[in-house]
Amino acid sequence: MMMEGDSDGEDDRHRLIERPQEEVRKIQRSNFEIGEEVRRVPRFRPFRTINKWYLVAIFVPVILVVVFFSLGSSKLVGDFPSLSFKSAPYSAADRMRESELKALYLLRQQKLGFARLWNLTSVNSLASNASHLSSSNSTANVSDSAKSKVHEPSILMDDLRSELLSQIRINEEIQHTLLSSHVSGNESEFLEYASPDFDVNGGNMINRCRKVDYPANLKTIEWKPDPKKxxxxxxxxxxxxxxxxxxxxxxxxxxxxxxxxxxxxxxxxxxxxxxxxxxxxxxxxxxxxxxxxxxxxxxxxxxxxxxxxxxxxxxxxxxxxxxxxxxxxxxxxxxxxxxxxxxxxxxxxxxxxxxxxxxxxxxxxxxxxxxxxxxxxxxxxMQTGGPIKHKCKSVIQPNRLIILTAQRFIQTFLGENFIALHFRRHGFLKFCNAKKESCFFPIPQAAKCILQNVEKTNAPVIYLSTDAAESETNLLQSLIVLDGNVVPLVKRPSHTSVEKWDALLYRNHLGSDDQVEAMLDKTICAMSSVFIGASGSTFTEDILRLRKDWRSASVCDEYLCQGRRPNFIADLE
Missing domain, CATH: 3.40.50.11340 (Rossmann fold)
Known part of the structure; x- marks a missing residue:
């Protein structure tokens, strides 16, 4: 290997330097003469062979760096602004461009909001005309008409006001976004200009899902039983x-x-x-x-x-x-x-x-x-409080331990504003499809209906009372997304000694009882801001009874996808 290396070196030297033949003969020696071999290998002499300008190019930057850090970067940068070593600042042009892009996005959201407003008025106008036509050509029995009584004008006006309020908020955000790129030094002038002309959080705020108003004077009878009958x-x-x-x-x-x-x-x-x-x-x-x-x-x-x-x-x-x-x-x-x-x-x-x-x-x-x-x-x-005269809000209601446990669960997991969803699935597919109007909805369609209620209430969480399989609830959770944010579906966790919200039930030997847990579910649902029930389920009907008696019912309470048909229905057996 040594010989191959030397021969390569000799070839290079022959190509680069023309030597006289006599000189070549003089320097040829035996390969075993190690001392002479050392002479043939060029010694490392850095300062003799390197050009002096190269030295200047190497050492001057090094000296400048040492001087920079010894004197302090701020002093040098202050004296020579063009030599700033900081990263390029976020320029006004960049801020303006970002603000304009965000404003364009918000303007599009506002346009979609106005489109929803237009569709809302158009649909209700058509429905109103259709109802006038149908009322003139057909009759309905008293009980069915009583069930379908809804304060359409009042709810429509609330929808309009709520949507307009939403658009006012978006408009203010657009103004704030565009003005923020022009802030320079005195922010008080900016804040004064950006302050809203309309107080969306003051007296003009409306509750779109307000509590239901009930009549004061109700027809009742007295219960005076014969103690022997x-x-x-x-x-x-x-x-x-x-x-x-x-x-x-x-x-x-x-x-x-x-x-x-x-x-x-x-x-x-x-x-x-x-x-x-x-x-x-x-x-x-x-x-x-x-x-x-x-x-x-x-x-x-x-x-x-x-x-x-x-x-x-x-x-x-x-x-x-x-x-x-x-x-x-x-x-x-x-x-x-x-x-x-x-x-x-x-x-x-x-x-x-x-x-x-x-x-x-x-x-x-x-x-x-x-x-x-x-x-x-x-x-x-079915009237509020029932047909019999009494001094309570509700006569048939959960026992005190269940009510307290429901309150503790809400305080632990849900808070004041939450939607309750009774999502009945087990055995419901065949039951619903046998009805004239099926009540079993595909999960993607159900998710869209649920999101409409979330938009109305602005609720951060949904309490889920269900017998559905985990595969169904997982899919439903993945679809409950509003404005890029997941709205959690909260179910009651299994009992552990660490959590104390259900301690009362287990202390009184009521824990792990299916009927107690079912009543606990009903109680939590009855205390929600808005309730979405399952049409045709007596479990849902009992919750609606409690909400009515406890005066917790909302004008936004409804059956899941109420007024709609499933977008796909399987054939009957």
Whole structure:
């Protein structure tokens, strides 16, 4: 390798310097003469071979840098501004360009806002004309028209004012953005010029989703039961929410008939005392109008015979089967054969006089069932606070421990302003598609409907009460994005000893109870600023009842995608 290196060097020297042949002969030596080899290798003599101008070019910058840092950069830069070593400043032209681009974006947002305003007025104008035409050519029954009553002019005016307020805010932001690029020194003049002429946060502020106003004078009757006459509630169809609606109607029947209402036994029905405040019901009416089954058995001294059993629904009788009759017998109840109140079931809305005429009797123990599907004075029964005179906001409501736990959860996770969403999915696809108007919406369509409510309320979070699979809720969460910001969907977390918001339930042995947790969900939803429910769900209907009784209902409350059809519907089996 040494020899190859030397030969390459010799070739280079031959190419660069022409040597006389005699000189070449003189310097040729044996390869093993190491001392002579050293002479052949050129020595490193930096200052003898380098041009003096190169030295000047190397050392002068070094000397300048040393002088710069020894004297201080600020002094030199102050004396020679052109030698500033700072990065280029953010120029006025750059600021102006950025402000103009942002202003263009805001102007486009304002244009879209005005377009929404135009569409809103156009759609409502067409709807108004259509309603006038339909009203002149068709008639509707009283109950359906009562359900569809909405204060269209009031809501439309609120929408207009809210949208205009939004555009005023955007206009002020545009002004502020454009003026900010011209600020120089005295910012007080800028602030004075940029101050709004219209106080959007003052007295002109409107609440687009204000609370519903309720009439002051409501029609009610007094409940003065005969202490020796009882009405045994029979509720069979559906889950807990259905049974609560059934019990509410039993209370109306008991008041009309002057009887004390007896709740079903927990051995054949739900443990109502775990979710409801039964003592609260009696306190509301100022007397013992409701008894638990155990209190009834003690009062009757074991004589639990039903003297008369009347079925509101005749086919099948009271919705009872042989299994339910056996359950009644196991708790010590004996009875004769049930009779139907009417020979044929009807969708007719019965009057209070019809109930008194068909169900009044001298028997001590009367059983009536199932009243879930009973249509009796619907508008009266569904009014705020119910049809019976009492001194409370709501008669049938969660027990105190559940209410306190709901309040603690809201204080921990949600805050004052939040939307509650009941997103029913499990078993709902087939149920909804069997209806005339399907209520099962694809998740992307549902997300758009939810976002419209978020825009109205400006709520930072959404409480999600759902039985949906995680795959569905994850997709829904990814689509709930407003102005580039994700609006969190908050669900109740599993119980841990670290979190104390649900400690009351576990301390009183109510934790991990499905019915207690369902009632807790209802209570949280009932306390929300705006509620979005699931059409056709009795769970939703019970929440709406609580919101109405607690005066927490909002004019923005609605069913999910209310007034719309799913953009895709699967075929029936």
């Amino acid at each position: 009882f009405l045994l509630a029979i509720c069979i169809s559906g889950q807990m929410s259905n049974h609560l609606i059934c019990l509410e109607k039993h209370m109306f029947f008991a008041a009309l008939l002057g009887r004390t209402l007896v709740f079903p036994s927990s051995k054949i029905d739900y443990q109502y005392e775990r979710v409801l405040d039964i003592n609260h019901i009696n306190d509301c009416f100022g007397g013992k109008v409701v008894l638990t089954f155990e209190e009834f058995a003690e009062k009757r001294k074991g004589r639990l015979h039903i003297d008369r059993f009347i079925c509101y629904i005749s086919n099948p009788p009271c919705y009872m089967d042989e299994d339910h009759i056996k359950k009644l017998e196991r708790v010590g109840i004996s009875m004769g054969k049930p009779t139907a109140a009417w020979p044929k079931d009807s969708e007719e809305n019965r009057r209070a006089d019809d109930i008194v005429g068909k169900f009044s009797c001298a028997d001590e123990v009367l059983a009536v069932g199932d009243l879930f599907y009973a249509k009796v004075e619907e508008e009266w029964v």
